[in-house]
Amino acid sequence: MRPFLIMRELVFATNNGHKLQEIRSMLNPGYRISGLAEKGIIEEIPEDHFTLEENAFQKAEFVWKRVGSSCFADDTGLEIDALQGEPGVFSARYSLIGQPVYSEMEVTAGNIRKVLEKLHGETNRKARFRTVIALIMDGHHHSFEGAVDGSITDEGCGRGGFGYDPIFIPDGSRLTFAEMEPSHKNRISHRALAVKKLVNFLTSTDPSDGLV
Numbered sequence: 343m344r345p346f347l348i349m350r351e352l353v354f355a356t357n358n359g360h361k362l363q364e365i366r367s368m369l370n371p372g373y374r375i376s377g378l379a380e381k382g383i384i385e386e387i388p389e390d391h392f393t394l395e396e397n398a399f400q401k402a403e404f405v406w407k408r409v410g411s412s413c414f415a416d417d418t419g420l421e422i423d424a425l426q427g428e429p430g431v432f433s434a435r436y437s438l439i440g441q442p443v444y445s446e447m448e449v450t451a452g453n454i455r456k457v458l459e460k461l462h463g464e465t466n467r468k469a470r471f472r473t474v475i476a477l478i479m480d481g482h483h484h485s486f487e488g489a490v491d492g493s494i495t496d497e498g499c500g501r502g503g504f505g506y507d508p509i510f511i512p513d514g515s516r517l518t519f520a521e522m523e524p525s526h527k528n529r530i531s532h533r534a535l536a537v538k539k540l541v542n543f544l545t546s547t548d549p550s551d552g553l554v
């Protein structure tokens with residue numbers, strides 16, 4: 343008999359369409375990933391802690407309390423050695439702390455400009471992207487981490503990806519994340535590594551892995 347899929351729904355607590363798209367392309371078809379809008383959550387979820395872990399759980403807990411179904415959130419930071427780990431947990435609005443809201447494109451351009459200005463003349467370009475995924479399943483908390491080491495370029499290159507992708511070259515590559523095919527970035531990225539751990543966990547808790 344032909345196997346059929348049982349779709350498992352997980353709510354991904356993000357307002358970032360790029361991240362939703364990336365994660366959907368990484369997970370196998372046994373999972374249906376809903377975004378916040380599909381769950382009627384349209385407001386910005388607070389992320390006001392000082393670590394990626396705490397922020398990820400803050401977002402996941404917000405959704406768990408609102409919809410009561412299994413959900414996960416991620417928080418990602420670009421940690422630059424010569425800037426003592428900045429922008430880190432402040433990556434999303436690095437250039438705009440305390441300023442009014444701008445468009446996503448302006449924010450991204452401002453963030454990149456600020457990093458390049460701060461690193462002007464700096465020879466230590468080492469950095470890493472780090473993602474923490476917080477999962478709440480049946481009320482239990484779990485977390486998964488992925489990190490990719492790399493370096494910051496002198497100028498932005500490439501039009502793909504989002505955020506700081508045009509100025510980040512992962513170790514072992516000559517291309518920035520923004521110059522890579524999305525499928526390539528999605529195989530090796532910080533988020534991919536954390537998602538792999540999430541999927542391994544989901545699979546180990548249900549050996550059928552969505553297939554019967």
Ligand code: ITT
Pocket residue numbers: 355356357358361389416417418419420433434435453503504505506507519531533
């Ligand atoms: P949500 O909180 O709604 O999920 P966000 O855009 O705030 O979306 P994060 O807090 O996870 O996303 O990430 C903070 C910032 O770090 C994000 O706005 C980007 O500027 C940057 N970032 C995250 N993941 C990235 C990636 O894969 N490539 C480049 N930049 C990334």
